[in-house]
Amino acid sequence: MELWHELMEFYIREAWLLDERRFREWLDLFTEDVFYFMPRRLNVHRHETDRELTPVGDLAIFEDDKTYLTMRVERLETGMAWGEDPPSRTRHIVGNLVVDPQPDGEVQAKTAFLLYRSHHETEENLFSGYREDLLRPVDGSWQIARRTIVLDSNVILAKNLSVFF
């Protein structure tokens, strides 16, 4: 339970960093060798649900390393990343945490999320999904070494995914 509380606080803090647009601090939550991954989610029959999520090696929606993530954040800082300038108004609601400590001290952690985004005057998106993280203990804190984000969508009902998950 102690680990669960500790990680729940970690995820709540992360959500506030994103919603308060403190993206540099958010970036520091990831290890240098992070793999930030969002597969595509296919519409398939029940007996073929092993094909539902595209594996690494197929075309993914996100397949970022630390450099790509850094480029995304630095782009926003130029003041000319027009897809996010003016910026989106977001609210990350994270919960349903399940923790699975590994023998090597790392932790698998799964969370569900709702991400609300409002942009410009009247535009709205609601993204629902879950994240599976591999958390690594670093200097008395946690860092995300791998994040898999699965949206509960087939065709994404948004003009872009210029916000972070």
Add this chain to the structure above:
Amino acid sequence: MVAVDRKHQIIDLETGQLDRRIFVDPDIYAEEQEKVFGRAWLMIGHESLVPNTNDFFHTYMGEEPVILCRDGRGNLRAYLNMCRHRGNRIVRTDVGNSRNFACAYHGWTFSNEGALEYVPGDEEAYYGALDRDCLGLVEARVDTYAGIVFATWDHGAPSLDDYLGDARWLLDVSFNRLDNGTEAIGPIKWIEPLNWKTAVDNCSDNYHVPTTHLSTIIVQGRHRGIPRLTHEQQFQSENKHLFVNGHSLTMRFLERADQVRQTHGVTPENLAAFEEYYRATLPEAERRLGSLRTRLNLGNHSLFPNGVLGLRLAHPRGPLETEFWHFVVLEKDMPDELKTALRRGSANYNGVNGIFEQDDMDNWRGVTESGLTRMGRKYTQDLSMGVGHDRRHPDYPGVVAGRYTSESNQRLFYRRWEQFMNADNWEDIPLEPKAMDYEGTATLRG
């Protein structure tokens, strides 16, 4: 041939003025579905998406849901995804493998060769009176170019070869370079709040890049070692902006024939491996494409009507909405390490989250929506850049703009749209005959 009444006059080629109503008018949109998407050869997928017999891939021709499949004999087929009984969709998944398609409503079952094979109660409920032979799946004409699958509903349409015309002369340098051809992965699918034509006409818009994409150009220079692109470079560039038989192309000269073709996904760390790949494949490419074409690179481009940079599709979903499909096409022979770099680069730069493409959406939306208001419609859109400087060029196909940065292709794209919209049938739609020298062994089929 019947003289065509030019009902749609939306672009003035002398002044570059464009009528904004074409982005928002529901009647024009409905007519486009018939006269553009009902007639043109449309990209619908890639052979590699259905590699085995009985594989199917669900796709679209404009708004029409379409089953692309490889039948039991290995032939590519494309069917309207509609049960001939009540009209329900007989395929409800993105992909699968099946010899037949059974409707989930009443059980009518069609073979993947299109025949209505089974009807529950054929004898009893229908008294044997149902003419099953006339109730097969509605089938489109299918053909392929270098593995990319095209289809058209119009049986009066010219061949795909003639439809592409001399655009293929240049497309080959990207899609038809090697004997083993290409494979496609994807697509990423999302909904853009804009008219499909705004995404298409942007394909030749070199002008916007240093402004729209400046933030990414800056960080790309910082982290990927790619020199900063400026307006000045583009204005002075010797690269070409050309319009061939309805298709909008931009063409770049390679400084060296083994130069790396891509920018998205190339890093200082993998640059040498890419160069080695292009060096190693050069003799094969020269044998297939000849020496002149081996020194050309395909830049941004669009195949008429709704291609957006290669096999990426802008499917219309109403005047103000577009379903965008992002595939990545890779040369099969490319080492896995480089395929991975291009796959990641392509999605990260141009996918739904792409750090280039995410900045395009609001611009295209703004262009689309400018036609919604009374005052906006009063003022034409200005596409006058480079008017009067187009010409024919002895070495290159089509209409070649005076400069690499021009709105010539955009003007001609809307003229092509007019030609489709104003035609009674394909007889009224002009086609430029092929005139280029296709040096090398590459053919339409690969």
